[in-house]
Amino acid sequence: MSGVGENKNGADLTADQLLPSVRKLPLLGFTYYELYRQVTMQETLYETLTKQYEMAKVEEAKEIPSVKVLDEPNVPEKKSSPPRLIIVLLGFFFTAFAAITWIFASMLWNVTYGPTRRKLAVLQPSPRYG
DSSP states (O other): OOSEEEOTTSOEEETTOOSOOGGGHHHHHHHHHHHHHHHHHHHHHHHHHHHHHHHHHHHHHHHSOSSOOSSOOOOOSSOOSSOHHHHHHHHHHHHHHHHHHHHHHHHHHHHHHOOOHHHHHHHSOOTTTO
């Protein structure tokens, strides 16, 4: 071999020639343009499909309910406990008992200890302001 060979594309290149000949440039330019156009279209298609896929994943995540209803609720036929009347009556009796106990305790306190100087000092006005 004397340095002349044919590569896989069919271009005759010598050892000292790195670029193809001028006669083959229009053909190579057209091939390059077609390949570039296909790559650009595929990139655009890939980006569009990726965006649509991400949006579909987000929409699917929004549609999944966080709570699953097993049975539909029904209006009860009969009221359940605790009965309100019993709660009201117990509250009334407890409050009345507490009030009566407070009154008797304060009366017993006054009878046992009577009015002290401290109680009188609080009830009498101070000479400074009077």
